[in-house]
Amino acid sequence: MENRVFAKCKICQETFDTDTLLQNIKDNYFCRNCFKESFFVRSRPAAQGDLGTQKKTESEFIPNPDQYVTSNKHHLPSLDGFSTSSVTSMSRLPLQCPCCYNHVSMSTLEHHFKRDHSSKVPIVSIDLDMCCASEFDPELIQYKAPQCFFLLKLQNVGRSYDSLNEKPMVLIIAARLSCKDIDSDSEDSECDDDDSSLNSDKVSRQGDQIIIWAACNIQTTLSCTVAVSMINKEIRNKFFGKMLCLQETPQTVCKEGYGLMLSHLQCQGMTENGRKPLVLEVVVHSP
Numbered sequence: 001m002e003n004r005v006f007a008k009c010k011i012c013q014e015t016f017d018t019d020t021l022l023q024n025i026k027d028n029y030f031c032r033n034c035f036k037e038s039f040f041v042r043s044r045p046a047a048q049g050d051l052g053t054q055k056k057t058e059s060e061f062i063p064n065p066d067q068y069v070t071s072n073k074h075h076l077p078s079l080d081g082f083s084t085s086s087v088t089s090m091s092r093l094p095l096q097c098p099c100c101y102n103h104v105s106m107s108t109l110e111h112h113f114k115r116d117h118s119s120k121v122p123i124v125s126i127d128l129d130m131c132c133a134s135e136f137d138p139e140l141i142q143y144k145a146p147q148c149f150f151l152l153k154l155q156n157v158g159r160s161y162d163s164l165n166e167k168p169m170v171l172i173i174a175a176r177l178s179c180k181d182i183d184s185d186s187e188d189s190e191c192d193d194d195d196s197s198l199n200s201d202k203v204s205r206q207g208d209q210i211i212i213w214a215a216c217n218i219q220t221t222l223s224c225t226v227a228v229s230m231i232n233k234e235i236r237n238k239f240f241g242k243m244l245c246l247q248e249t250p251q252t253v254c255k256e257g258y259g260l261m262l263s264h265l266q267c268q269g270m271t272e273n274g275r276k277p278l279v280l281e282v283v284v285h286s287p
Contacts, residue, residue, distance in 0.1 A: 009034055009235075024240075026059065053245030109217055110169060113151055125153045128222075128286045135277040138210055138267040141176045144250060148173055149212075149280060157222075170243060171219045172226070172282050175250035179207030206264055212239075215246045226260045226282045230270050237262065243284075 005018045011034040052194040065111055097112060113121055126132050132150055152170040155159055196219060214224045220243060227238035239260035253259045262270075 071269040132280045174212040208264040211259045214243045
């Protein structure tokens, strides 16, 4: 007989079997009732530049989510103490575009996406605390090849950013990792498949993990929530944490835990074995 493990809900402090609880990356547990009640839906005006990916209503996640997340001592320094010259010098650094792998500077990032990727990557102007949503098929995410869902131009972000040449822009990126990418020492038979299968556009294996994260063009302490749910909202997985710089690789993001991870079994279950798409929702929170 298996031993049952119990834990307390972070919100209501009631004790439940861990098999019935939702757990975040900080090992906090939430019961289903508290998790559902932490959401509310209200009308919000459409963001300027909306290309159809943003909902007319905002789905706000757990109110004041930072109270459930332990602050990280390794956050990047705030822009309040940044000089314009430091951001300008950083903007000249080459950046490999996750869509075409060409190298562009951060100062020309928006122009590059408008010119070369406007048909595939929507550019959405959005305010802080506003939800941007889009549907996607997880089977189309390729191995170790970052895919951009959309580029968010943040509006009304405060005086700290007004004097900067580069305004905050956030890319929502996803990539598929095999178990070999996650654990190079793994001897699981699932990792012994022919590597040629990794070049296929639509292939997924038992040990796969899809990671979705937010990356900003400048250093910032802004945090974000990335959530993926079924069309009917029956199951929702989410991540709350800091935004990374654009230079981070999928393997680094995975190892550091700064993104939403979806396993192969989760994707199969939430898409009903590939028959339905998933809903991606992103909120960049106020400081």
